[in-house]
Amino acid sequence: MNCSAWLLILIAFLMMGHCLPKSSNAKQMKTAKSLERHVLHRRVRRGWIWNQFFIPEESTKMQYVGQIRSDYDKGNLSIKYILSGDGAGSDFKIDENTGKIYSIKRLDREKKAFYTMRAQAIDKKTMQPVEPESEFIIKVQDINDNKPVFQNEPYITSIPEMCAPGTSVIQVTATDADDPSFGNGAKIIYSILKEQPYFSVEPKTGIIFTLSPDMDREIKDQYLVIIQAKDMAGQSGGFSVTTTVTINLSDINDNSPKFREKMYRFFSPEDAPVGAIIGRIMADDSDTGANAEVNYTIKELDSFDTFDVINDHKTQEGIIILKRTLDFESKSRFHLRAEAINRYTDPELDSSQLTDVTDVKITVGDVDEPPVFMTDFYLLNITENAPPGSIVGTVTAKDQDEDDSPIRYSINHWTNTKRIFKIDIYNGSITAVKPLDREAAFWHNITVSATEAKKHGLVSKVSVIIRVIDVNDNAPEFPKQYTPFVCETAKPGQLIQTISAADKDDPVNGHHFYYMLESGVNKNPNFTLKDNQGFIASDKKVT
Template structure:
């Protein structure tokens, strides 16, 4: 039917017409129906009705070939828009199809416009006939609910004016006829009388919209379908009932007059807005019934209080038996009763009260954290709520804080405890006044009395106990001077026996003296120094030295006190400084001096720094903020150890002289400096004792004897071809892992190379030892820590002489100490190791030490030094084939 409403010419309309044409060819046509209709058809107005069941029983699909018309399921035909029919007839088809689509029928409909009747002109003398009212019109009709009959009961008659000229048959359709509820109404076909077959429940069906039809014997419908509205009149057949079966309200106790408690609601299924649903509420009974506390508004059902005397402690729950009645509360109205429960909410309108007005308790003196009393209270408010939970407070008698009272959460009792010891000698009895209130604030209801605070008196008796001596105060402070010598007397700690109020008969013992500074007099407790008192001692904290003293009576009872010796600072410590300083030339040319003064701030900085005149040529000393100083080089010095005498004074001029050991090194941070410790032996201004001088004289005499022996056993001079590499050590065996200062070798026959180029001479000896040549088979390289002393720094060779400068100033150019050799080799070895680690192309790979690697020429001795992979006792067979002058040295190298 929705498709019939589509506009002509639309795509859907074309598809529908095509479908109709196909179905027309497949279906059988039914009998053609002709209808006379007005020439002007209005939209959505019925124009006639056809019996579709005569063509096809129970059609499921009803379609119109003309979209200007729409057909309902009952066969009623409607125009979808206003139409004006011409004198010619207009026809269309109705296509019917069953649910399975196996049978289709087509019903031809022909519409013809009615001919207008010709009216004759009325003559003035002819009598005028009045037009009677048409009978085919909606007639108001009502049915009584729950009618008693008899049934079938006549409802109404419909008549058509065309029944005077034609045989008219009447029919109806709609709810109650061919829709739910079925067969409630029927119509006599010939007379048009409509009947009702049974009683009706208005609460189920309040009205029925039924359509009446008038048709001729050939199916022509001269009348439009007639809408008939059958309204069912309400009968008061439903009693009202409360919406909730169990209703519970709550209201605070002591509430004001007119306080709203709640609203009850009832439901009546009869017709709204009528007397049948006009409800009235009423309280039938109150339980308990006296006094009357509640009322209900008869129309709204709102329950309110009538008195301010609701007391939960007297009655906590009320029940109201209520009635709701329709018909405006008239006696003949229907009614229902129900029960409403009202519970009262607790308010703190009752103050707690002690069960006793006075209490008594006993406690031993000096007892703490002990329970001495429990106090019970009564409260009529709801238990286990803030309205009844008690809060206790000590009002008087606890000025010293000896007592504390708390609430037991389980019993609501007040628990009185002693938290600070009581002294029988001071007071033998204490009287306390204790009050109690609730956690919640007291209510301010109009009908309640102002709250009253309940109080009780507690008398606490203190029992005497002989507790021994008392150390009061527990900490005593005495003052003393810093540097107080031994043997001096100081006032000690004093205790007292509370029984006698004196210290007689007490004995004292010192149990805490960390550095054993004092001894104590057992009878008086006075102290005597056994050491010099030093404020700068590690046992002194914040100028205080603590001593623990125990005082005992004759039976062994004791107490312990602390004696604090407060030391006054004395300027007895000059500023101190670290005497070992390292200056890294690559980072900076100065060092920061930060002295420390063990004395207090009054005897400390600002410091004054003074430099010795002998060091002012090489160094400068600048003071910084009175706490630090900067020691700076006047010009770049050689890498070596230097002694710098300085003097540091505190603010009062107390000073001390210091000789700084300054190490000038080729490094970036002090920890990278590899300068040997043995170099410290070469220090100017070193004063030797007489025993050191004697040892040096004896050592020199012994050295001369050894040298004389060597001259006697020298071999014949032999000339061989000898090639010396740069910086050779000339067969000197040097221990590279020594951890102590080495001996200075100044023998003239042991020399360092004086040229930087390799020398290959077959006619002369390289060095002499007792005037004889030294036979050698291969080049000898000095080994230091597993690396050779060859160095290529800056593209050229440097000898030891060139690196020394003029610092040492040796008397003979051929005499060099071991420290000179180490000073020469150390920076070059460090540079060589750094280059070996940095070269990506391994340009210096020939300088790596390889275990048992062939080094260009065989050697009887193999690797010598710490780099050898052989064990300590292995590989020494070559010592049996050495020259005679080396055998003595070889014997000293063999572990015994």
């Protein structure tokens, strides 16, 4: 409670004393006198006199900051001022007679923005404080002495080629160490230094956007955009810095494969094995990665299933292989159509446009092949006992090569060791050299060779089976001499002996033998011969 308040209370008590009873009045007066003595013995509090202190950063040494002053100070140098606290003596000093405060070194707001200090006023004679110690603040005011600094450099990003205008690319961020609450020293504006038609930057946020949909990765796959950050809200006199933003274009599947050749021509010999590689076709795709991978298919325009194509995913080639054996003599040229199509397609794009076709023509080369017999083997017939020189049959072979070389025939000697047959060297007719006996051998197997009538001509061989046809040139024969016996007690009609005969010939319907007693032999009336006619190879019973 200050002195004025005490005086008001005292006056109020004195005035109230006239209205109270005497006894109460006396007591009240006593209390009032006691308060009056207390107030008169207490120093009346006056106060410090100063305003808030500011000093610009980077000020020169001995820069005047401000003055502290007690209202006890009459200007007669009786008061001594003392400065203590944060920065006293190191950053600031005070004139102890006047209370003026000065900076003693350059200050940096970004290192320390304010100083909390304390002041005392001392009576030089009594060395007693005339004011209670007071705390105050010296604030360092910002000046634009810092450049913006880009954060998180380098800036590298990727966007799809052909993306729509307004697509967000990346955000760049710059910071400024100046005071954002004082002036525009920390207010940053972004801009693109070199104008170009593909990108823009939002001045306040630093977000980069696309401007054009015409960025084609296959023409240009990377853009370097220089972004400037300038403080002082972009006004002249501010600091500025730049950064380079690397923008890469990622691929989309917007290009179709293109064959390197409008027509491919390949050659294959007719004796190429199944699975042989006939040739390789190649389509290039200017996209990258999976978007450039190609599959191949073929369609045979004038044949069926003679060729196939394999996709080589490492080289991106189509490998045409042989699926069936070739024959120059039956077909010497093939016309195929090959198609290349992207292996992976974007569902948002028309995949039917991402294809290409080319023609493939394959020529079959003639290979010198052995003569070809008209059949895999020959079955010929000749009757036994046919006179020498009789024709057994004819074999025929043909050279199917383009030159159609004449053929020469011969019988391999190891299959004709007895020189039973001979062959006409020019026409392939086989004749018997000597009569044949079916009962001695009814099958003959020989091998005939057909050789091209040219130097080092190729040879083919064929099996010839000759069957000897039977003729009835053998009489029946008894297999043994029969010596039957009979008991004297034999009864009439009793079977004594069964006899049979055999014939080396082989008639189609079997043998029919007729038995009779030889004429001219004395007949014994005691025995008879019974002929079982009508039975094939039947036995005859003698009774």
